[in-house]
Amino acid sequence: MEKSSKIYIAGHTGLVGSAIHRQLIAAGYTNIMTRDLEELDLTSQVATEQFFAKEKPEYVIDAAAKVGGIMANNTYRAQFIYENLMIQNNIIHNAYIHGVKKLLFLGSSCIYPKNAPQPLKEEYLLTGELEPTNEPYAIAKIAGIKMCESYYKQYGCNFISVMPTNLYGPNDNYNLETSHVLPAIIRKMHLARCLETSNWEGIRKDLDKRPVEGVTGAKSEQEILKILSKFGINSNSPTRQLASSPITISLWGTGNIFREFLHVDDMAQACIYVMNNVDAKKLYEDMNVSQINIGTGSDITIYDVAMLVKEIVGYKGEITWDSSKPGGTYKKQLDVSQLNSLGWKESIPLTSGIKQVYEGYLL
Numbered sequence: 251m252e253k254s255s256k257i258y259i260a261g262h263t264g265l266v267g268s269a270i271h272r273q274l275i276a277a278g279y280t281n282i283m284t285r286d287l288e289e290l291d292l293t294s295q296v297a298t299e300q301f302f303a304k305e306k307p308e309y310v311i312d313a314a315a316k317v318g319g320i321m322a323n324n325t326y327r328a329q330f331i332y333e334n335l336m337i338q339n340n341i342i343h344n345a346y347i348h349g350v351k352k353l354l355f356l357g358s359s360c361i362y363p364k365n366a367p368q369p370l371k372e373e374y375l376l377t378g379e380l381e382p383t384n385e386p387y388a389i390a391k392i393a394g395i396k397m398c399e400s401y402y403k404q405y406g407c408n409f410i411s412v413m414p415t416n417l418y419g420p421n422d423n424y425n426l427e428t429s430h431v432l433p434a435i436i437r438k439m440h441l442a443r444c445l446e447t448s449n450w451e452g453i454r455k456d457l458d459k460r461p462v463e464g465v466t467g468a469k470s471e472q473e474i475l476k477i478l479s480k481f482g483i484n485s486n487s488p489t490r491q492l493a494s495s496p497i498t499i500s501l502w503g504t505g506n507i508f509r510e511f512l513h514v515d516d517m518a519q520a521c522i523y524v525m526n527n528v529d530a531k532k533l534y535e536d537m538n539v540s541q542i543n544i545g546t547g548s549d550i551t552i553y554d555v556a557m558l559v560k561e562i563v564g565y566k567g568e569i570t571w572d573s574s575k576p577g578g579t580y581k582k583q584l585d586v587s588q589l590n591s592l593g594w595k596e597s598i599p600l601t602s603g604i605k606q607v608y609e610g611y612l613l
């Protein structure tokens with residue numbers, strides 16, 4: 251991509267899209283196009299076609315998706331498969347129709363079979379059953395990968411895919427119902443820390459910024475305690491005198507499953523690197539894979555992540571684990587040897603990355 255190339259980022263307000271937007275600007279790219287949801291409904295065939303016909307982007311980075319954590323994936327199964335299929339079908343097909351020079355499609359590591367050997371190599375795609383809790387989302391993403399590959403094989407389109415591991419960073423989703431595991435832990439720990447120090451100002455500020463089921467900081471202390479308890483942030487005291495009352499938070503699963511975490515700024519850098527260094531022929535013919543894994547190549551238990559966040563936030567209370575709730579696939583460590591062989595490696599360690607994210611959360 252040239253610095254003046256016309257680049258369209260789909261999903262620029264999300265965690266990944268906003269990071270790619272920031273990194274492109276920092277790198278000196280000057281002709282970046284974005285559209286908010288109110289301006290362009292990517293699930294609409296007509297609206298998407300009209301946008302591509304009018305704007306004619308040269309390059310497309312498809313970071314647009316309906317995403318969420320294990321609860322959201324398992325609850326909104328129909329929405330996750332329908333909306334993601336519609337968005338990616340419209341973008342990829344119109345990129346072909348309107349002569350886009352190159353397209354990058356972003357998926358998720360949940361595309362790999364739940365019982366695949368570890369670490370997960372790109373060639374393990376479609377070799378076994380998926381994790382049931384996020385199967386609809388995974389199927390949609392697999393369809394996007396194969397659509398890019400198929401448009402190359404039939405039409406010669408320079409469309410490629412990358413598969414990120416679990417991401418975290420600025421603009422993450424902290425909704426307690428739909429968030430991924432790391433932002434959920436960060437928010438629960440923060441609110442629990444506020445409870446154990448009777449910091450009602452901090453609690454109300456948090457709820458005003460991110461209401462939970464309509465509960466804002468304007469609600470009574472009893473109402474706030476009730477909604478926090480519903481999401482596993484518990485106090486035995488019904489009153490303001492919380493400092494002397496034991497606080498506990500409940501997290502899903504056993505804590506013994508493993509996850510790999512990559513800071514989204516590293517992910518964005520990797521996407522730009524791949525856009526500039528890997529074309530479809532290299533991916534599908536030379537490398538003989540359908541997608542490139544993007545991650546750190548190392549993982550950590552959710553228990554250890556919780557302990558790390560606990561230290562960073564300063565929470566002193568107890569953590570309990572609700573094994574009646576699903577924890578997801580036991581291990582999803584990516585093999586990133588393909589990416590490393592291309593000359594790219596992550597630069598932000600997990601501890602400093604979480605510290606940076608929590609500092610941003612408090613603003």
